[in-house]
Amino acid sequence: MNTITDQNHIMLRVGKKQIESQNFATLFFNHALPFKPGQFIMVWIPGMDEKPYTISYHSKENFAITIEAKGLFSTKAISLETGDLIGIRGPFGNGFNIKPDDKVAVVAGGCGMAPLATLMEQLSKSTTFIHGARSKEYILYPERFDIERLFCTDDGSFGYKGFVTDLLEKEITSGKHFDSVYTCGPEIMMYTVFCICEKYDIPCQVSLERYMRCGFGVCGACVCGKQVVCKDGPVFESSTLRAMKDFNAKALLKSGKDVDLSQYFSWRCK
Amino acid sequence: MTLKFLGIKLKNPMVLASGVLGNSKDILERVHENGCGLVTMKSIGPEPRDGHNNPTVIDLGCGLINAVGLPSPGYLNMENEWKDLKNRDFPIIASIYGGSVKEYKMVAEFVSLKKPDFIEINISCPNSEKHGMIFGVNPQSSHDVVAAVKKVINVPLIVKLTPQALNIGDIAKACEDAGADAICAINTLGPGMVIDIEARMPVLSFKKGGLSGPMIKPVAIRCVFDIYKAVDIPIIGLGGITTGEDAIEMIMAGASLVGIGSAVRYRGIDVFQTVSDEMEAWFLDHHCSLDDIKGAAHEGNQS
Numbered sequence: 167m168n169t170i171t172d173q174n175h176i177m178l179r180v181g182k183k184q185i186e187s188q189n190f191a192t193l194f195f196n197h198a199l200p201f202k203p204g205q206f207i208m209v210w211i212p213g214m215d216e217k218p219y220t221i222s223y224h225s226k227e228n229f230a231i232t233i234e235a236k237g238l239f240s241t242k243a244i245s246l247e248t249g250d251l252i253g254i255r256g257p258f259g260n261g262f263n264i265k266p267d268d269k270v271a272v273v274a275g276g277c278g279m280a281p282l283a284t285l286m287e288q289l290s291k292s293t294t295f296i297h298g299a300r301s302k303e304y305i306l307y308p309e310r311f312d313i314e315r316l317f318c319t320d321d322g323s324f325g326y327k328g329f330v331t332d333l334l335e336k337e338i339t340s341g342k343h344f345d346s347v348y349t350c351g352p353e354i355m356m357y358t359v360f361c362i363c364e365k366y367d368i369p370c371q372v373s374l375e376r377y378m379r380c381g382f383g384v385c386g387a388c389v390c391g392k393q394v395v396c397k398d399g400p401v402f403e404s405s406t407l408r409a410m411k412d413f414n415a416k417a418l419l420k421s422g423k424d425v426d427l428s429q430y431f432s433w434r435c436k
Numbered sequence: 437m438t439l440k441f442l443g444i445k446l447k448n449p450m451v452l453a454s455g456v457l458g459n460s461k462d463i464l465e466r467v468h469e470n471g472c473g474l475v476t477m478k479s480i481g482p483e484p485r486d487g488h489n490n491p492t493v494i495d496l497g498c499g500l501i502n503a504v505g506l507p508s509p510g511y512l513n514m515e516n517e518w519k520d521l522k523n524r525d526f527p528i529i530a531s532i533y534g535g536s537v538k539e540y541k542m543v544a545e546f547v548s549l550k551k552p553d554f555i556e557i558n559i560s561c562p563n564s565e566k567h568g569m570i571f572g573v574n575p576q577s578s579h580d581v582v583a584a585v586k587k588v589i590n591v592p593l594i595v596k597l598t599p600q601a602l603n604i605g606d607i608a609k610a611c612e613d614a615g616a617d618a619i620c621a622i623n624t625l626g627p628g629m630v631i632d633i634e635a636r637m638p639v640l641s642f643k644k645g646g647l648s649g650p651m652i653k654p655v656a657i658r659c660v661f662d663i664y665k666a667v668d669i670p671i672i673g674l675g676g677i678t679t680g681e682d683a684i685e686m687i688m689a690g691a692s693l694v695g696i697g698s699a700v701r702y703r704g705i706d707v708f709q710t711v712s713d714e715m716e717a718w719f720l721d722h723h724c725s726l727d728d729i730k731g732a733a734h735e736g737n738q739s
Contacts, residue, residue, distance in 0.1 A: 172495065173494070173496065174630065174639065175491075175494075175632065175639065177632060177635055208490075210490070210491055215490050216489075216491040251634060253491075380492070380493035380495075380701075382701050383457075383700060383701065383704075383705065384457070384697070384700050384701045385457075386459040386478065389462070392462045392463060392465070394463070394705070397705075411462075412462075418459060418460075419486075419509075420507060421484050421485055421487070421510070422459050422478060423484070423509035423513055424516055424517065
């Protein structure tokens with residue numbers, strides 16, 4: 167069996183396809199992939215495009231990616247079926263810096279749950295796990311994990327009505343102690359998590375997203391401040407985030423033009 | 437290893453190649469802090485341009501193949517970046533490209549007003565349908581574009597050449613005659629192609645792409661050797677330089693400065709400092725300096 171590497175793709179056939187909800191599907195591949203939570207792979211649909219995806223399920227023999235139908239590529243990716251061929255290269259990036267003895271809070275927002283899923287499987291049952299989305303249909307893996315979860319939605323259709331960041335601050339002010347916080351979700355949410363962590367002096371790790379090309383830190387498409395997201399990240403710790411002036415502020419379009427995040431995300435979702 | 441290049445003081449002879457990590461002042465500054473004497477901005481074009489869809493850059497182990505496709509915000513849409521760069525404390529090369537002499541002039545004239553330390557014209561990129569390559573393979577058209585650009589700028593002009601030229605020395609000479617202040621060689625080699633046999637199609641979305649990294653180094657060395665014979669202006673030599681010994685070899689071929697691009701992939705962003713240190717160690721060991729060995733491979737050479 168060919169090994170998946172960070173050089174040229176190897177082609178794999180989609181194994182099982184699992185529908186997560188009306189907005190998400192997971193594609194499984196019966197192939198080994200050396201991998202650490204928080205890393206990503208580049209997924210090539212021949213004749214279409216190639217995009218970075220996180221690994222959402224992982225075992226010795228297989229792995230999976232979870233796709234939210236948003237733009238052209240993801241709509242195509244979510245329509246793939248068992249037996250369809252795609253190219254994979256990776257893994258890329260640093261992954262989360264997991265400290266097994268820490269008292270941890272994990273904060274997931276929307277599809278930001280996917281990169282955190284394999285991390286959850288490595289954390290203790292006492293982990294504080296906060297998971298939110300805009301509404302019930304956007305809650306990914308509601309039945310997965312052995313860890314108790316605090317749910318919330320923007321519209322109150324599932325769990326607490328409000329933001330994950332409200333719940334995080336409540337947990338902290340109610341006297342819970344955390345040694346570290348891991349988060350992935352919309353950048354504005356992660357920025358708020360970071361600010362709360364700064365306020366209470368808790369180290370945090372956030373997983374950033376930027377438009378990527380090479381995946382290995384050469385082309386420069388994904389730079390954020392002085393950091394190269396695909397190579398130095400995508401997970402960044404508080405010490406780096408403090409100096410990262412583009413965090414929650416700016417990102418580059420495909421042309422390399424720097425724009426406000428709102429403009430960037432409206433382009434990314436096309 | 438501080439030195440002067442066309443009147444500008446550099447902390448060492450290392451140059452960041454265009455198209456690599458050149459997207460913002462912040463990242464250029466980080467490359468400078470990691471031991472790079474002279475950094476090159478990503479090529480600036482006449483119009484906003486997204487470049488190609490992915491896959492655009494693939495590592496083949498022996499080097500990279502890429503067809504990023506000259507993405508650029510367009511020269512009129514970079515005011516934030518110029519504002520940031522105004523307060524820099526390191527020298528930069530602004531790389532530009534165009535599809536016609538008129539476009540090169542238009543972009544160059546505008547960019548010159550932003551006061552980069554150097555302007556580099558890319559007359560050699562193989563990754564777009566029309567941009568540049570036609571100039572770089574013909575001495576007359578190379579001369580025309582260099583002469584035209586030279587007239588409208590007031591910073592030194594570097595011309596980036598393609599290894600695809602039949603006789604790269606002739607091209608370099610034509611550029612020198614037209615007023616070029618320095619030559620930068622080589623751009624990526626090729627174009628080449630990689631086909632995935634399971635997908636039964638080229639891997640790059642643009643199908644063809646330029647080769648870089650260790651696999652092209654012998655071609656780069658030969659090109660710089662030929663250019664050194666043909667011209668008196670200084671040369672920035674690049675193409676597959678990954679170690680201090682590679683850099684020494686490039687200088688012996690005739691380069692004054694040495695560029696690095698793909699080696700960022702293989703040795704990290706601090707490759708500039710690493711290679712610079714390796715060169716210094718070599719000089720120390722061999723009791724000589726950069727100036728002593730520049731063009732050394734030509735000595736006693738008849739051809």
